[in-house]
Amino acid sequence: MSHFIDRRLNAKNKSTVNRQRFLKRYKSQLKRAVSDAVNRRSITDIDGGEQVGIPSKDISEPIFHHGQGGTRDMVHPGNKEFEAGDRVQRPEGGEGGGSGQGRAGKGGKGEDDFVFELSREEFLDLLFDDLALPNLVRNQLVGTTEFKTVRAGVTSDGSPSNIDVVRSLKGAIARRTALGAPYRGRIRELEAELEQLLADGVPDTDARVVALREQIDGLKTRIAALPFIDTFDLRYQAYTKQPEPTSKAVMLCIMDVSGSMDQVRKNLAKRFFILLYLFLQRNYDKIDVVFIRHHTIAQEVDEQEFFYSRETGGTVVSSALNLAYEVISERYDSSSWNIYAAQASDGDNWDSDSTICRDLLINRLMPLMRYYAYVEITPRQHQSLWYAYQDVRAAHPHFAMEEIGGADDIYPVFRELFKRQEA
């Protein structure tokens, strides 16, 4: 009568499609919520899901319903002291002693936001929506030294571990059907004949009957003798190797740690680097990060030291650029690595050094780079470095520079640097 089914192992997430459609429909609201969230969040947990809210009224589904007013009769339970004919004040909020059945509970209450959690993927999707890595096209096919194994149909020979069981058995059925068909046709004829004889009253022992039965048995043996599966039936999954565009990237983080860069500015820079890192992560399988910090001399350091150690002294930017160039030529061959660099500084530099920086960038570094982003964290007037870098930008379109005033600027500036460029 009753039939039990264990469905627990069935796919969950039947609603994924609907969820995606919901997100797609409210993308503009969500994007706003996400960019607010980025500015609010602390640096360390930027790479996670996020609670976002959209105003409920934006996403309501309208139906015809009664509005306030008119005469309403409601029956409620729990009378304590009322008598028929009593008059009572309207309860506050005009809810009339509880709104009763009807729309209660649909879509939350009043003007509250409809709040829900985005997964990390969804969050980053929205965060980096419409952003693209500049010059991604050009480097797609650079250094096709990696191969990926992909399925390539079926073949009739291969290694036993690749046997495609279903296809092989399908082939076997087809073969057995085809080879057995003439026998079966003949059996049907003989059986009809036999039936005719028996119907005519011929006894079981009659020679014709015996002969027919023997023939039928013989044919059945022939059918049974057809092999269930033959080497001819076997099919193997075929694989082939496809060249893959290289998907390795290296990100050089260059930061000024001289005395003028205080912790607040470093944090701003860090946010920028993190955004860049997350963004690259979505485009490349493997990312190396190199941290180069400098004051008058440059050093390659680990992340902790990069962001939190304090240094003092003057600033010579070219030292960092020289070190970056060394690192690249030693470890990151530009034919197999996509090289990105982000430099953060407060703009201070020795005046005479700025022109050296410019030449270094124009002649040596920029030809190796996919993209170089320079952010200047300063509320003040630009100094020589900014003007020197403007020359670099003129010479190389994949050099970008922006100015950041405070935390609120980081995300817009980031978007500005990486916004999808019309081809």
Place this chain on the structure above:
Amino acid sequence: MTEKLISDSSEWSFPLLQRFDKEVARIAHNEYGLDTYANQIEVISSEQMIDAYSSVGLPINYHHWSFGKQFVSTEQTYRRGQMGLAYEIVINSDPCIAYLMEENTLPMQALVIAHACYGHNSFFKGNYLFRTWTSADAIIDYLVFARNYIAECEERHGQGEVELLLDSCHALMNYGVDRYKRPSPLSMAEEKRRQAEREAYLQSQVNDLWRTLPVELAGDGTSSRERRFPEEPQENLLYFIEKNAPLLEPWQREVVRIVRRIGQYFYPQRQTQVMNEGWATFWHYTLLNRLYDDGFVTDGFMMEVLQSHTNVVFQPDFDSPYYSGINPYALGFAMMRDLRRICEQPTDEDRYWFPDIAGGDWLTVLDFAMRNFKDESFIAQYLSPKLMREFHLFQVRDDDREETLEITAIHEEAGYRQLRQALAEQYNLGNREPNIQVYDVDLRGDRSMTLRHYRHNRRPLGDSLDEMLLHIRRLWGFDVRLESVDEDGRVQLIGEA
């Protein structure tokens, strides 16, 4: 006694569930004579339960963002622990599909089996509304058809296009219900075959209606303009649009039809909440108590069952912070039990109020009530003075012309009838939803459609009005006007799109 005991653990397993099902079925069918569809009991995880929630409990449905919205909000409230999930979902289909949550304990699973697989199931099979308006054997097929059809439309015409159409249809879903004619049950194969025919035929009909050739004057000299179209006002807006909207493509008509038919499928459920839940609750209570009396389950088992039963039928008072209207489980369960009491231990009052059932056979009386009523009529017929006293019911009139609210009736001799009538009215879908009908279409002129809202107790339409008119306009393709008719027959234009 002890060898009868099914289990004293609270962990469930499939063999144990099967034993419970067997015993419950035996009692339900043989002793209480419940007539049910075959059961298909599926155990699912909580994630799958959230999935099931968001497609309005249907096992399969077409894709739409609103289900996604439902999904994220359910998931969110559940994760935060603000809401427990239902222990079960049951689908009006044949076989009757019931989902049990994996997290439930054994007593809960037994309760759910009794509640859903025997209570709701027999209600689906027996109640006249379900028998008339839904085809339990065809619904799953139909949903498969609908999902595939809409997916196909999305491929051909673009997801955005289909989504806009569905939005508008969903807005009108409650106005796509036939209240008087029974729709024909169709299986998927038939549905597919017919769909193609219908497409061609419908389009030709529509073309005819909108033919621009001059129409001959009728014999008595009245021009066709003076006759309204439709001749009688139509309450099924979606049906009217499906058949008559001038600009809809054939596939769009089919989508309108799909939404309309799914709305129709849910129509009985919206009208039998109290009865359906009351019936199912009454039966899980009766069946499990019976198992307990016969020694199949332990005291501890029964304590757990009763605890969750008590939570389900809890009715907060109107002034409690938890109050959100009358709990259909509480009212329905109390009424079903009360019917049994009236049969088994009638008082003089019961003999006066219910002369034909007092002292009767309770199984027959309950069965009759279950088969032949909906919430509105069930309450009007069977709500007893004793229950009104127990619930301390009272009626409040909120008239916006008065300064204060008036208590018009309470649970006393003078108020019983009025109270009962008022509560029944409260469950009348016709009163809960504004009465809006297609009144006229200007066939010869600008093709505009005029809707009329017939006001009841001077209650106006809510603020969704303008948005709704835009939806209707999208479906109709030409101007839409909404007029309001008050009780004195005065007509007033209240919206236009």
